[in-house]
Amino acid sequence: MTNRSTRRTVLLATGTSALLAGCSNYGDSNDSSTSSPSAAAAPSGQELAATSDIPVGGGKIFKEQKVVVTQPTKDEFKAFSAICTHLGCTVTSVSGGTINCPCHGSKYSIENAAVEAGPAPRPLPAAKITVDGNSIRLA
Numbered sequence: 001m002t003n004r005s006t007r008r009t010v011l012l013a014t015g016t017s018a019l020l021a022g023c024s025n026y027g028d029s030n031d032s033s034t035s036s037p038s039a040a041a042a043p044s045g046q047e048l049a050a051t052s053d054i055p056v057g058g059g060k061i062f063k064e065q066k067v068v069v070t071q072p073t074k075d076e077f078k079a080f081s082a083i084c085t086h087l088g089c090t091v092t093s094v095s096g097g098t099i100n101c102p103c104h105g106s107k108y109s110i111e112n113a114a115v116e117a118g119p120a121p122r123p124l125p126a127a128k129i130t131v132d133g134n135s136i137r138l139a
Contacts (some may be wrong), residue, residue: 040093051077051134059094059110067127068099069136070110077136079127080113086120099124 014044054077059070062072068082068091069122080099089103089109096114098107106120115122128139 020079021123040096046138048129048136051075051131054136056109057097060098061091061094061099063090065138067129067138068094068124069129070094070099072111077129077131078111078113079129079138080108081127083124084120084125085115085122086118091124 001042016022046065048062048065048067049060052068054071056071056074059068061068063082065080068080070078070080072078082099083089084091084101084103084106086101086104086106089101091099091101091108093100093102094110097110099110099113100107101120104119106115107117108114108120109116110125113126115121115123128138130137
């Protein structure tokens, strides 16, 4: 006995496959490892920047290392994962006191990475850095 595919079955299977394929690559097209938002790609001890590279009241994103470093107040440096907790997109800017994700508009505080605007469900995970003189390094 053979089962014939109905038009409805074929359309449903095709639509489901397309939906799954589209969702599997969501986010930054250059970022193929978004499965672990808190994992930093850079080796421990790697120099990220000079302290003068991070503006007071702002920050800088290190896309390759998947880290964002901020300086909420003078000489206070913080680091967080640069991977949005909503769908794993890489954040792309730091402005107006927030770390900003382009995918759906999530915004995180530069002070503690708390969600300032959703749909992100939780803060960005903290990343460990050390400041030695004028150098900021991954810890």
